[in-house]
Amino acid sequence: MASLCSRESERKTTNAANSSFTVDVGGLAICLRVDDPQFLKLLEQRYAGFQSRTRNTVAAFDISLQRMTEDPDEDLAVQTTGSSVYMRRGDFRADWNMKTGRGRIEQAPSPYAIDSVLRVVYSLLLVERGGFLVHSASAITGNKAYLFAGPSGSGKTTMCRLAGSSVHLLSDEISFVLPDGEAYRAFGTPFYGELARPGEAISAPLDATFILRHAPLNRISAMVRSSALHAVMRNILFFAKEPLWLERVLAAALRFIRIVPVRQMEFLPNPEIWKLVA
């Protein structure tokens, strides 16, 4: 699925080259086309570290900015039928054909809408490849990557704030995991939480996943496999409810817990916890 962006651009005016932005996370490049220069600038700022000039894109979206009148806090709805994906929230509507890679987004001129569309699209692209987006912080230390998973308030952002200068942050909120042969690799993402800054666009082999829990001491303990599976599944971002997708997510999670150690991390909010990580 190459050159989704360039093919379309050829039909456009001479300004076409300036009306698209390609974001690349984990080697999966998505082309975003929009005619509004201000919004294009917003994309360039928000995804600056993840901009790509590749023509080898896996998806391409035409963005139409509109005044959306629905409730922006409406729950996200995602529906898949065959290769067609439809997603909707109060501040956007989007459809995407996974087979052709083409899609359209009608959205409010807000970064949150495009961020949500990208999360859904990446979650599906990753599950197709045996990986997933996971609600976790992630970081690289000693050339190995670690995930710190848990719901809001469990300490993901805190772990990032406690990290020393030798630690490279991949995300404080949404991590990107792909199989890499017989192992897994974690990639930096532009998706962030309370830390309010994107991760670094780098990657490393994934060494362990920690399930976070606040406690009066720092301690790492093993988890039995069924607990590990439940913990990982609870944190994987997936939006499609169709059996085919559920099957893919479940298969991906089961393979993941067999290969990557999943451990419980109880921690105090102090930097000492990082000594137990690597």
Next chain:
Amino acid sequence: MRSLYVGRSEAVAARMMGGEIVVISPEDSSLFTLNAVASCIWNSADGDSTLEQIVRNQVCAEFEVGFDAALEDAAAFVREGSQHGILQVSEQPLPRNPQVVLPTPETKL
């Protein structure tokens, strides 16, 4: 419950993990790990068999457990499973669900 037919929902995904079956519900994305007895019931819930038949012919044959106690536990499992949309119960036989529980790739990726 004992004379009701029991079938697996077609909307779920299920996989073997060791000797247990894990099932994910499409309704709320809940994940269920079925123990050996529940896995036996799950595998036997073909829509053609009543819970009573499943317990008598499968559970009691495979595990050292009395019929009445097994039926009580099985009824509780089926009740919970149907509430979460992973099992279906009906007074009439249900359409056969051809879904096969795939093994987790334990030995081969």
